[in-house]
Amino acid sequence: MLQIIKIEWLKVKNYRTFWVFIGLGLLAMLAPNFIIHDIFVKNIPKEAQQLLGQSMYDFPLVWQTVASVNSYTSGIFSLLVITLVSNEFNYKTHRQNVIDGWERRDFVLSKLFWVVALALLAFLTSLVAVLIFGGVYGKAPFSMEGSRFLGYYFLQVLVSLCLALLVGMLVKRTGLAIILFLGYIMFIEQILVSIVKRFFGNIGGLFPLQAGDELLPFPIVEKLVKFSGPYDSVVYLTALIAYTALFIWLVFRRMLRTDL
Amino acid sequence: MSTILSLNNISKRYGIVQALDGVSFDIPAGSVYGILGPNGSGKTTMLGIVTDVLKADAGSFTLMGQTPSAAQRRKIGTLLETPNFYHYLSAYKNLQIVANIKQTSEQDIPRVLELAGLVARQHSAFKTYSLGMKQRLAIAAAMLGDPEVLILDEPANGLDPVGIAEVRNLIRKLAQSGKTIIMASHLLDEVEKVCTHVAILRKGKLLGSGPVNAVLSRDNFIEIGGPDNQALAQLIKQHPAFVQVLPAQDGILQVTFRETIDPASLNSWCAQQGVWLNHLQMSRKSLETAFLELTNN
Numbered sequence: 001m002l003q004i005i006k007i008e009w010l011k012v013k014n015y016r017t018f019w020v021f022i023g024l025g026l027l028a029m030l031a032p033n034f035i036i037h038d039i040f041v042k043n044i045p046k047e048a049q050q051l052l053g054q055s056m057y058d059f060p061l062v063w064q065t066v067a068s069v070n071s072y073t074s075g076i077f078s079l080l081v082i083t084l085v086s087n088e089f090n091y092k093t094h095r096q097n098v099i100d101g102w103e104r105r106d107f108v109l110s111k112l113f114w115v116v117a118l119a120l121l122a123f124l125t126s127l128v129a130v131l132i133f134g135g136v137y138g139k140a141p142f143s144m145e146g147s148r149f150l151g152y153y154f155l156q157v158l159v160s161l162c163l164a165l166l167v168g169m170l171v172k173r174t175g176l177a178i179i180l181f182l183g184y185i186m187f188i189e190q191i192l193v194s195i196v197k198r199f200f201g202n203i204g205g206l207f208p209l210q211a212g213d214e215l216l217p218f219p220i221v222e223k224l225v226k227f228s229g230p231y232d233s234v235v236y237l238t239a240l241i242a243y244t245a246l247f248i249w250l251v252f253r254r255m256l257r258t259d260l
Numbered sequence: 261m262s263t264i265l266s267l268n269n270i271s272k273r274y275g276i277v278q279a280l281d282g283v284s285f286d287i288p289a290g291s292v293y294g295i296l297g298p299n300g301s302g303k304t305t306m307l308g309i310v311t312d313v314l315k316a317d318a319g320s321f322t323l324m325g326q327t328p329s330a331a332q333r334r335k336i337g338t339l340l341e342t343p344n345f346y347h348y349l350s351a352y353k354n355l356q357i358v359a360n361i362k363q364t365s366e367q368d369i370p371r372v373l374e375l376a377g378l379v380a381r382q383h384s385a386f387k388t389y390s391l392g393m394k395q396r397l398a399i400a401a402a403m404l405g406d407p408e409v410l411i412l413d414e415p416a417n418g419l420d421p422v423g424i425a426e427v428r429n430l431i432r433k434l435a436q437s438g439k440t441i442i443m444a445s446h447l448l449d450e451v452e453k454v455c456t457h458v459a460i461l462r463k464g465k466l467l468g469s470g471p472v473n474a475v476l477s478r479d480n481f482i483e484i485g486g487p488d489n490q491a492l493a494q495l496i497k498q499h500p501a502f503v504q505v506l507p508a509q510d511g512i513l514q515v516t517f518r519e520t521i522d523p524a525s526l527n528s529w530c531a532q533q534g535v536w537l538n539h540l541q542m543s544r545k546s547l548e549t550a551f552l553e554l555t556n557n
Contacts (some may be wrong), residue, residue, distance in 0.1 A: 007360045015348055078369040086348075096344035098312045100401075101334030236383040 004110045013055060022121075028073040029125045033057075033133060034065060041137070049154040055139065056219050062134035068216045070126050074157050075185055077118040082177045085168030087110055095260045096221035108255050110138035111169075112248065115161040123154040149216060152233075155240040156212025160185070161192035163208060165207035169251050183200070201231045213237040263325060264409055264440045265310060270319035272305055282319070282325040285459050285469040287442060292435045295444040296551060297461035303444040304341055306461070312340055330417035334500050335364045337407040337414060347387040351378055351397050354386055355404060357480075364405030375430070376400035391418035399427065410434065413444045422520045425459075428453060452547040462512045462555045476550035482521060485512045485539030486530075495533055499526075513540055530531040 011019040041055050054067040088094040088107075098106055127150060134143065164181055171177035187209050196204030205214045215236045263289040272280040280302045287293045292428040295303045308314035308323060309335060323332040347352040355369045371550065373379050381389070395418045415431070416424045429452050435441055445451050448477055451458065458476065459469035468475040485529055486492040489511050501517040508514040523540055530537050 005358065007357055010353065010360065011346060011349075014353060015346075090341065091346055092344040095313045096358075097342070097361060098313055099333065099340055100358050101330050101363070102361055103330040104312070106330070164460050193385075218299070226343045252344060253536075257315065259308075259315060 001109065001113075004106055005113055006242075008110050013142055017035055018080070019082065021076060021083070024128055025074070025076040025080065025124045026125055027120075028076050029070050029122065030129055032069050032073055033129050036065075036069060037133060055071070057133045058138040058140035059134045059143040060140075061219050062130050063146035064149040064216070064219050066126050066129045066133065067149040068218045070122070070129070071153055071156055071212060073159065074122045075182075077157070078121055078140060078160050079178055080182060081111070081164040082117065082162050082168040082181055083174060084114055084163060086172055086174040086177050087155075089172040090174065098260060104256050105252070108252055111165055112251075115158070115165055119154060119158045119161055123150065126153060129229060152212065152215040152237070152240075155237065155244075156209065158218065159202045159208050159212060159240050159243050159247070161253075162244050166247045166251050169254055177217045205231070206236070208240075211236045211243070216242075249260050263287065263321055263322075264289050265442065266318055266320065266325075267306070267310075267321045270306065270309060270316050270321060272302075272309060272314065272316050275314055278314075280309075280387045280461075281464040283314075283466045284319075284465070284468060287440065287457070289440050290438055290443045290445065291457045292431065292455045293443065295459055295461065296448065296451060298555065299445070299446060301461040302464040303446075303461060304413055305464075307340055307411055307442070307444055309339075311336075311340060311411065313340070322351055328491075334364075335407055336409045336411055337402035337404065338411040339398045339402045340413045342409070343394040343401075345386045345394070345397065345401075348385055350383045351384055351389075351400075352382045354397065355401060358404055359399045362393040362405050368406065375403060377426070382530075392420055395419055396423070396471035399430075402452070407439075408444070409440045411442045416445070416447060416450060417442065421432075424450070447552055448548045460551070460554060467495070469555055475548060476554060480515050481516045481543055482526065483512050483514055483539065483543050484509060484525065484526075484530075484537055484543045486535050486537050489513060490538075492530075492535055495530070495535055499529065516535075543547040 028255075031145055037057050042056050054061055066139075084109075088097075092106055094175070097110075098104055102110075131148065167177050167181045167184075171180060176240045193207050195205045198204075205211065214231075215233060263286045265523075268279050268284050270283045271278075282303070283306065295306065297303050305314060309316045310328070312328065312330075321328060326332060330440050330548075343437070345351075346357070347359070348418075349357075351373065352369060355372065356366055359366045359369060360463065370379075373382050376399055378393065378396055378400060381393065386394070386397070395415075399415060402412065412431070419427060428450060431441060431443070435454065435456075441454075443451070443455065451474075455472055457470060458472050460467040460475060478541065489507075493505050493507075493513055494501060496515055499517070501519050501521060502515070503518055504516040506514045506516075523542055527537055527540055
């Protein structure tokens with residue numbers, strides 16, 4: 001596995017697009033928190049602040065706030081996964097890697113490495129964001145209460161990256177894969193969720209990305225309208241883990257059998 | 261002699277096209293094995309199956325006497341179809357990736373770059389390369405780690421005449437050093453100059469395989485010419501070993517004999533009959549002619 005990671009590193013080390021994506025991804029995780037912090041904490045009138053109760057960026061609420069905000073912006077890493085996968089198909093280097101002496105399994109593992117690495121990067125960046133906003137700007141003392149939200153966030157990013165991996169492997173063409181993926185995360189799933197929720201009830205909340213959303217309600221909005229799902233958290237967590245396993249299984253199945 | 265590659269009843273179908281139909285043959289170690297066939301005859305499909313980028317519908321094969329796996333592929337230098345590299349990386353960095361996949365030392369990279377004549381451009385991005393340079397890089401990649409077995413699919417693709425001659429010399433040198441070379445080509449001239457064995461494919465079917473002269477029967481013939489070729493044609497029919505005479509280009513006659521004829525004795529025989537030859541050359545039916553005869557049947 002170390003050998004595979006070294007080879008993946010050689011592939012991206014001098015690839016400018018990769019670094020642009022990483023930079024943009026990190027920015028997209030930190031910047032919105034600054035903006036929301038500015039609006040809801042710094043510039044909000046004192047009276048309104050009292051009405052809302054505790055500040056969103058105070059411990060322990062800050063865990064949930066950062067996780068919830070970042071769950072909207074970490075799609076950038078998914079686009080990076082699609083780019084890395086479809087590059088291989090465009091350059092036919094997926095074939096060459098196998099010809100030169102990788103098992104097909106190694107090729108899948110090399111891309112799964114990015115899924116895990118980017119999910120960890122998103123998780124760690126969010127952790128840093130929690131510590132910065134909670135520790136530097138927050139008025140409440142540090143607390144681990146609510147840190148589970150960051151765990152939910154990690155799982156949601158993992159599902160989203162696995163979905164990107166699957167789309168990349170199935171579609172192969174960069175542009176089409178990105179459009180399909182963006183279409184799915186931006187509105188197709190939302191439409192499906194609405195339809196299923198309307199006709200079949202709460203089970204509509206168990207779509208891959210929706211399951212994560214149900215676990216990560218935005219703190220203040222949650223108070224105004226009932227936002228979090230009706231099932232126990234365990235149900236959503238199980239769904240997230242099941243989707244991750246399913247997507248990875250489909251990717252292996254596809255790559256081990258098909259003509260490259 | 262041990263067997264490098266042994267194919268057993270390999271079949272592959274793409275929709276309605278039967279790309280390979282029950283192909284079986286063995287490639288002995290140390291041979292230069294040409295896989296011949298017209299475009300679309302299944303050559304690349306066959307090599308794709310051997311390198312695990314394609315899955316056969318039926319049949320099996322062994323590499324170096326073992327069940328094929330990545331470990332064997334790492335010991336084979338392969339150039340399949342088009343050169344596949346990361347466009348944004350330089351030649352050197354692309355070869356670093358290949359060396360790591362092959363689990364061979366990166367220290368071999370300067371040698372293969374030198375061999376391919378790419379030293380001056382080794383730090384330019386692959387996307388800036390010409391077609392010929394890309395092909396050279398692919399050959400360099402196949403040579404990394406000095407493998408004992410090479411699979412070369414149309415190695416002269418995109419090369420200029422100098423490049424083609426260089427590749428041919430390279431293949432000869434490699435063959436002399438005892439390496440096994442499996443080469444697919446539709447350029448028969450190339451195969452004729454380097455191959456010891458051939459397998460011939462047409463529409464996915466194996467027409468024949470084995471040593472070149474056993475597969476493609478190529479009778480010796482002699483080209484002769486005299487001051488009056490019509491008289492010479494009449495005369496040569498009286499030669500005791502005569503089989504056939506055909507007019508060749510430029511008023512020369514192509515004569516086939518039952519047995520190998522010594523040119524000196526033929527010259528002397530003609531002179532005794534009163535005809536002095538002004539052209540006398542031993543020749544062989546070209547591989548191209550033999551190949552066309554075989555594949556057109």
